[in-house]
Amino acid sequence: MMQTITARIHDAQPAQIVDSFTEFARLLDIEPRQTAGALSLQLSAGRIGVVPEGSGLDVTLEAQTGRQLYLLQQLVLNRLDRLDPVPRLDWAHVDEGALPPNLTLATVVHIRQISPNFRRVRLTFDDVARYAVDGLHFRFVISALPPDEAQGGSVLRWPVIDASGRTNWPDGDLALHRPVYTVREIDADAGWMDFDIYIHAGGRVSAWAERATPGDVIGLMGPTTMKRDFPGWVAFFGDETSLPAIALYLARLPQSTTGVVVIALVDQADRQVIQHPPGITLRWIERTPGAVADAIRATPLPETDRFVYVGAESAEAEAARIWLRETKGLTRGESNVTAFWSAGQGTDA
DSSP states (O other), rough: OOOEEEEEEESSOOOHHHHHHHHHHHTTOOOOEEEEEEEEEEEEEOOEEEETTTTTTEEEEEESSHHHHHHHHHHHHHHHHHHSSSEEEEEEETTTTTOOTTEEEHHHEEEEEETTTTEEEEEEEEEEHHHHBBBBBEEEEEEEEEETTOOOTTOOOOEEEESSSSSSSGGGGGGGGEEEEEEEEEEEEEEHHHHHEEEOOOOHHHHHHHHHTOOOEEEEEOOBOOOOOOOOOOEEETTTTTTHHHHHHHHHSSSOOOOEEEEESSSSGGOOOOOOOEEEEEEEOOOOHHHHHHHHSSSSOOSSSEEEEEEEEHHHHHHHHHIIISSSOOOOOEEEEEEEEEETBBSSO
8 A cells, every 4th residue: 555745845946946956856767747837756765846835835745654754854854955945845744753764773693704704794674574675785774983983883873854754863982883784595484584694804893793692782774686587698796895786696597597606715615605597607717906807898798689797896896897898899888886895995894
């Protein structure tokens, strides 16, 4: 059943508001629907409707779940916050003081070393099923204190919704760290989810993983969802940081899929057993500067029915993006290139 919430934007210039949301639609490559000055945007999370009325505008949001409705609210507020002056908006209802609907509190079940530089964390929480349906990435929420000061996540205050509908995030010594991680394994019936942490010096999450104990409480935000409609031929290129995402994708590909996978590791002892269709070739290589980009350029690509995924250091990811799009002519739908980390900054700093 569709859920709805309405709001009123006061004393605003209707054309300015509509133009702001039209620009937002273009950024997302969405075709806005405009009728008699009214604007409607259909997003993956739901619908945003904006209708000029008198000296302001009426806003209607529609979504399947409360979490999606909240995400639409934040999108609307974010667009308005970009305007000068910021127009006043009143929601028909606000759960002031409540946790954001997309924040889940999870408890550590156990942490185990699965290779020299990887630790696997098992979490349990109430809505595991939401992550089990094509869940891919999520934000892992712990204290932003330096690694030598934070213990067990050390979250003393969680974010709450304020009277305007905005999320009020703690700051100062109470600030939170929200890096992106990837679902590795999940069992919705048993109520647990695993994710892997690549251990390296200087990272807050690495330090957390070395000290965390069963019973510690952390936060989760998400998830983003996986690509579903893969073509017959695929290629995946990555390193330690994208290994969990590549493993998850490979495990869910149709068995008829063909292609190639290349994963670069500093320590070859970090290789994992990865399920994949029999028509896919998996290679492990040494991670040296430029190794991932070199592997991509050395791989013959079919002219059609293809998809290339790259998850690597930012400079290599950018080099791969340019080569795939400009040299090889892959469209946006034929590739996904993501910078997982930047040299000199670590992976979860």
